[in-house]
Amino acid sequence: MSTTPTLPKVRASELVGRGWLNTGGRELKLADLRGKIVVLDFWTFCCLNCLHVLDELRELEEAHRDVLVIVGVHSPKFAHEADPEALAAAVERYDVRHPVLDDPELVTWDAYTARAWPTLVVVDPQGYVVAQMAGEGHASAVAALVRELVAEHEAKGTLHRGDGPYVAPTPEPTTVRFPAAAVELPGGNLLVADAGHHGLAELAPDGETLVRRIGSGERGLVDGGPAPDGTHAARFSEPNGLCLVPDALRDRLGYDVLVADTVNHTLRGVHLESGEVYTVAGTGRQYMVGGHENVEVPGEQPRAHVSDEELAATTVRLSSPWDVAWSEPLSAFVVAMAGNHTLWVFDPVASDGDGSLRLLAGTMNEGLEDGPGAAAWFAQPSRLAPTLDTDRRPDGGFWLADAETSALRRVTPAGAADVDVSTAVGQGLYDFGHRDGTAAEALLQHPLGVATLPDGSAVVADTYNGALRRYDPRSGEVTTLATGLAEPSDVLVQEGEGRVHLLAVESAAHRLTRVALPADLVGRVLDGGAHRVAREATEIAGGTVRLEVPFTPAPGQKLDDRFGPSTELRISATPPELLLDGAGDGTDLVRDLRIDPAVAEGVLHVTAKAASCDLPPQDAVLGPDGEPEDFFPACHLAQQDWGVPVTVTADGAATLTLPLRG
Template sequence: MESSSLDFVAQSCMDLTEAMNAASNEAERDSLITNHIKKVSLSVGPIEDFKKNLEWVNVSEPISLSNHCTDKIVVLDFWTYCCINCYHVLPDLAHLEKLHKVEDGLVVIGVHCAKFSNEKETSNILSAVQRYNIHHPVVNDANSTYWDALGIRCWPTLLILGPGSKPIFVLTGEGHRDELVWYVGAALRHFGTRISNSSLATIIAPAKHVMAKEEETLSFPSKVALNPFYRGRAEEPFLAVSDTGHHRILLTDCSGLILRIIGGNTPGFKDGKFHEAQFNSPQGLCWLSSNVLAVCDTNNHALRAIHLDDGSVEVLAGNGQQSVHGDLGGKCLGMQPLSSPWDVLLYTTPDMDMSVRPLLPPPPAPPGPASDKDKDGNEETKDKEKDKKDEKRRVLLIACAGSHQIWALFLDNTIWWKYKSHTEGTCVCIVGSGAEAARNSAYPTTAAFAQPSGLALRSGSSPEVFIADSESSSIRRLALSTGQVSTLCGGDRNPLNLFAFGDVDDIGVEAKLQHPLGVAYCESNKTLYIADTYNHKIKKVDVGLQKVTTLNPTLIESPDPVTFNEPSGLAVSIDGKYLYIADTNNHSIKLLNLVKNVCQDFKVRLPDPKFIEPENLILYKNDLFVNRKCGNLIIYFNVSLDSDTRNVKFTPGAPQNWHVCVRDENNKDVTLDDFEFVGSSHKGNKLPGRVEMKLKQRTDKTHYRLYLSFHTSLCDASVCFSHSFTIRSTILVRDSVKMVESYKITCKVNPVNRTDKTESK
């Protein structure tokens, strides 16, 4: 089919939309849609089939329109996974698929046509499909040959096919849920006798092999935020992590141990206590105080607040619905919708009006007396003019990727640019026209962004915000004193060129990036760090010179280079020595030592379950010894019945199982971490038994606790029963003992009087 035929369908759809807007009732609307289907079905031929050499996701075999879909209604979604507008279409497609199953005659197929070179890799598409919970088939049109053949011009485009692969509807852009439901429903009714209930379900298989492994704590972590109020206390959170794939926020200590989990694995939009609150693909994070964390709840188009003092979550802005195009805001808190907020930061500016109670607790006051008293004992205000000047009003700046703008939530009554007054709780667009471009301007409302996705603040006398403008592959800067927007590095001088991407270290616009999603600024070394996401790199910018340089760290344990996979979030320590990296597609957080240029995993993990010593514990009074230099420890052990148990016998043929556990001074199970079991298994053996353990490497530990647990089967004259007990001993680690130490332990079992005891040789 020639692209001109698709143009005919597109024009007919535009005429249909205009006529439907004038329709007076539902019956008239349905009649218009049916007449449209009849007209275009007679006027156009079938589109061409997919090429046979394309790679597919979510299917067990490639799909053919002519073989699998000739008797189906097919929705082709032309998309690319960098595109925020394409993300906005996914809930509409999911809604459509709930209404009409494959067995009903509807097939949705994603046709992925890459914008960036990184997106051409099927493995990266696999990750995106998993991250965004896409279950329908997706074909990788890596070189856009299918796109070109059909004359598709923009992302997203939805092409609806009738039986025989004839195009009947074309929808471009986002926001067409109602039309999708109307058009597909009408097509299924109109072609009812030609629609077959033969199912494609047998070959549709959602991809699982790019998911985080079950034992991994994180799933597609996107953003990280160091707690600037951290004072080193064990119970205080040190790092906040958006565990995006699990729809939750994790708060960890400085070692990565999880202190709090907020939200859960199921996406939703719910306030309340930590265990009942729900998020949907959270992204950006910002600490407002030591007890309040702001979260970009991206797929809920909302900004949420996590309150650690009472363990609750509440909405700061947004109502769960995406704002309409052209909405410039002005409503208060939860009444003002947003569009895919991706990152957030806190900015404080002078001349705050404190006549109204603050929405959130103000930053902690500096130490020292709050006020002085005069000679009569009355409170005295010192230098009121100075106090007024030093007051700060707090503004939350929000990168709304979906509307290509920067918004602000005013936490206090604030006089903003051009002396415009905003009352506490007001949420409004402050920069960006809403057009998708990379247009710089001295006037904030005429500037334009292309999917801003990361924010970093540079404070001082001339404060500014650095913005990761992902679709223009550039870093933009916003002067907070004037609202002027300019380019720091990357992109192109032509504001409409959103394809000026690459991997080039240079100065200003001569440097090239590829879809950066994260930035972090360090005041101490005047350096901006960039998560150059689609180049799988971390870069830094000397802000004064606008010079871009790639960091090439090695692993801390070897000279091998670190391999990132679409890193998207950064947080830098105040001293500029460490950079925390959300390594998204590797499902991990990395810690980069910027001084030594070495990198290691920051192991985010749940605390080990509290160890409770087993019941019926027998203390073996003699210590065991092992040589510090990889010595061997051999234990021979047996279980016999005490002389007082004349009527009790071991059950013939029943197993007498034993198990070994070794714990260190921190009560951590190190059975397999520190010891190698030589010559025999350490569980499941019948008695008598033998276990030989060898230290894997020289250790500085001085002692361990050994637990030998037994489970025996016994019988008396009338009944059979089981008996369990555990022998506990101490293993001392020394330099002076033999390289091979051996011990014999016999336990006398008395289940009747519960007087089990041990003997040694």
């Protein structure tokens, strides 16, 4: 691998924004944090990769609160995320336990030249930037750097121990907290994925009266059921999607509901009568794209996943499963794997009844690409709903809410084991809004939910527009059914007495709300405008542009080439004509691109990965082969996808630097 430049050591820029959260109303300045190690976490609450980083840093944050201050710098992608009330709700929803700077104009984002969500910047106790990292998988690197900085600055007398500026908010009690999804149970009760309470809530048909809770209410991954004292042993972590198990399978499987336990990276089975909870898929560890160790078999060394393998369900790492839905043609559940932009198949009776998993669709690249499942691109696939044929019967396909592309996709069976993917509504990662009309001109904003109406049309929980929208596949028209909802994340279609009602899961309002459909199912036609992500485009020159992705292994680690090349770089462009040369895959983190000066603007899509492993201890005993004995180095994978908007100008930059870890 060619060497890449290290980042220069510079003074950290001031933290400038609209205001602060989690500080008790106090405005913070960098000078207030002098003497502490500061980690700036540039995030936006729509971004699942950002939420992964929040989870990666929790243990480090708790272990070093006397010397370490994490500051979340919220730099929004979507218009809704710039709403201060929406940000306050997100900080509570995701249990953020550090100060958060509201940066709606991207002032601090630009000052630190961030180019990707998420980005971490480490500032030493004297106010100097010592590292910048993009993407996921940096927890071990940050931990090692914190240990080094503590030792260095304690020796210099520049480290100040003591409490940080975090002030915990006091949430108002509610029956459900940030509900994510709901299903109707036999008998009419409702089962709700109560994400904010890390459990499930069974409600009466009125959608308000609590019948029981399933789960202890504490974040964690624990199986079990209710105890005689009324407590519940099971633990979840922000459960999301719910799916009823087909009647014919319930006795055989021993559970009635399948749950996408999103932050635990698992699927859980729930037996309704007993309240018992079981882990049926996943290991509890996240699947890192490109990772060397994604399959864990007891008694064996962890190994890499092969995409066309059928894997024992409890041995493969998942990545933020968001929803599950039964597929009759596949005789299995389809899993929307939001964390790595894919769809998977969970067969609960394969492998002698232990269940299996296999990849169904998606390349693990983030974007909007249609075609055969193996070539399709998704972007945080979120909710699934069955499609209907012309006789209004399930045809084996699915509607899919594809959140980050603000799109409604259609997944259609193609043979016994494959699917085709098409886009009904949506234009890509950077275009969104609230606009009705033909599918080609209609716009959504980060939809998380979708359901199927009796006439075969799709009703979309258009989350960041606070709306329910309808797409009619026969006319190709999009209309608005309801507005003014608080981040609807799911919607149920309920039929009875000749009427159809919608039950919206209003996540940010902590409630379920019934919405009557218009008699003619048309709704109001709205045009709330179109938006593009507000990030400034990077000016680059036509001709040769050198792309550099600096990566430095963490202290105590080295590049890991045990299983092949330790680094990978993938580059493409929208439009493809922007790149005359330089597209494709390689292992070098430096590449010369040839930019067409006749293409005025576009987006460079860059994916970088780097694997490192622990160095042996200095006193390790070497074996006959010269390798340390009884030493099994852990693998650490860093990865990031950048979508860099660019404009091509005569005096644009001839070098583009995207630090993976510098």
